[in-house]
Amino acid sequence: MQTDNKTKFIPLARPDIREEDILLVNEVLRSGMLVQGEFVKKLEESFATYHNVKHAIVVSNGTATLHLALKVLGVGTGDEVIVPAFSYIATANVVELVGATPVFVDIEENSFNIDVAKIEEKISKRTKAIIPVHEFGLACDIESIVLIAAKHNILVIEDAACALGATQNERLVGTYGILGSFSLHPRKSITSGEGGILLTNDDKIAQKLRQLRNHGIEMENGKMNFVEAGFNYRMTDFQAALAWSQFQRLKQTLEYKNQLAEIYFSQIKNSKIKLPFRPGGRNHTWQTFHLLLNGLDQDTVINFLKENGIGTNYGAQCIPGQTFYQKKYSFNAQQAFPNAYHAYTKGLAIPMYEKLTTDDALKISDLINQL
Numbered sequence: 075m076q077t078d079n080k081t082k083f084i085p086l087a088r089p090d091i092r093e094e095d096i097l098l099v100n101e102v103l104r105s106g107m108l109v110q111g112e113f114v115k116k117l118e119e120s121f122a123t124y125h126n127v128k129h130a131i132v133v134s135n136g137t138a139t140l141h142l143a144l145k146v147l148g149v150g151t152g153d154e155v156i157v158p159a160f161s162y163i164a165t166a167n168v169v170e171l172v173g174a175t176p177v178f179v180d181i182e183e184n185s186f187n188i189d190v191a192k193i194e195e196k197i198s199k200r201t202k203a204i205i206p207v208h209e210f211g212l213a214c215d216i217e218s219i220v221l222i223a224a225k226h227n228i229l230v231i232e233d234a235a236c237a238l239g240a241t242q243n244e245r246l247v248g249t250y251g252i253l254g255s256f257s258l259h260p261r262k263s264i265t266s267g268e269g270g271i272l273l274t275n276d277d278k279i280a281q282k283l284r285q286l287r288n289h290g291i292e293m294e295n296g297k298m299n300f301v302e303a304g305f306n307y308r309m310t311d312f313q314a315a316l317a318w319s320q321f322q323r324l325k326q327t328l329e330y331k332n333q334l335a336e337i338y339f340s341q342i343k344n345s346k347i348k349l350p351f352r353p354g355g356r357n358h359t360w361q362t363f364h365l366l367l368n369g370l371d372q373d374t375v376i377n378f379l380k381e382n383g384i385g386t387n388y389g390a391q392c393i394p395g396q397t398f399y400q401k402k403y404s405f406n407a408q409q410a411f412p413n414a415y416h417a418y419t420k421g422l423a424i425p426m427y428e429k430l431t432t433d434d435a436l437k438i439s440d441l442i443n444q445l
């Protein structure tokens with residue numbers, strides 16, 4: 075048992091890079107055209123078509139997407155932006171980066187998504203936008219959020235970083251807001267190493283996003299004109315080739331992850347473990363399979379599983395409790411955002427990716443049942 079564990083450590087995450095992906099990346103490398111070219115365009119076209127949205131804009135990562143989203147909508151000093159208290163830290167950091175104030179809303183304990191019933195009490199005259207997150211790949215109740223936002227004249231930027239392919243009532247997430255934001259980090263369903271994509275149906279916003287990602291350049295009669303103080307948030311073309319190649323098999327990827335999830339659901343039987351919630355009408359794409367520990371200590375569990383050859387970790391942050399936010403706004407995160415705090419201190423992300431075998435999932439389930 076001990077030697078067996080040592081021979082094969084099952085990490086928390088591992089990207090599935092196939093020969094066909096590598097061949098395409100090599101093609102770009104051999105062409106010598108490395109920066110934002112044919113494959114960025116192909117990736118944008120196929121991403122927009124898949125979502126039935128007019129424009130997809132590929133950028134360097136899934137934090138740059140959110141940063142650009144706030145920039146292009148003119149969110150800045152004096153504005154408030156509503157964000158869930160439990161997410162990856164980037165969701166709130168970008169609000170700080172444009173000089174606006176993040177206003178945190180607690181999550182639902184079971185879905186880990188923003189608690190829709192608690193949004194309206196946080197809306198003020200200064201609220202300009204809301205960034206709902208489809209946490210861990212589960213669509214949040216975006217239909218209700220869009221209605222609340224419309225009622226109060228607030229812009230919706232969907233943080234769908236981990237939810238490519240997730241739907242509410244068959245409609246894909248990232249298509250509800252004025253902008254939808256995706257990440258192509260290796261922990262997401264398809265990857266370009268680092269990468270991000272924005273979706274929008276608004277022609278003007280799309281044009282401005284393309285300028286902002288590329289130093290504020292506008293081409294006029296074949297000449298460069300700098301019309302904005304922009305960024306360099308471009309993606310390299312070999313990265314786009316990798317993501318485009320992986321995007322071709324997204325359906326199989328999501329189906330396989332679903333199969334792994336079914337193994338966990340049928341095999342994990344332990345009263346000290348709470349399995350993820352699967353609400354009706356909203357599908358889960360299992361970017362993260364996130365358990366809640368009931369009475370068990372998080373570090374003890376992570377160490378036990380590590381000693382037995384399994385990589386796990388906590389799932390996301392209770393953002394108001396992180397040093398920067400805690401200090402700046404003097405939050406008592408545990409009191410003010412009890413569900414986010416609970417998910418942060420009792421959450422456990424377990425392996426969930428294409429390279430994980432069904433035998434691996436069985437072995438992991440067995441060990442979790444021993445807790």
Ligand SMILES: *Cc1c(COP(=O)(O)O)cnc(C)c1O
Nearest residue numbers: 135136137162164235236257259
């Ligand atoms: C991964 C992630 C991000 C950040 O994406 P990067 O590409 O790593 O910058 C933002 N928000 C959420 C919810 C994420 O899961």
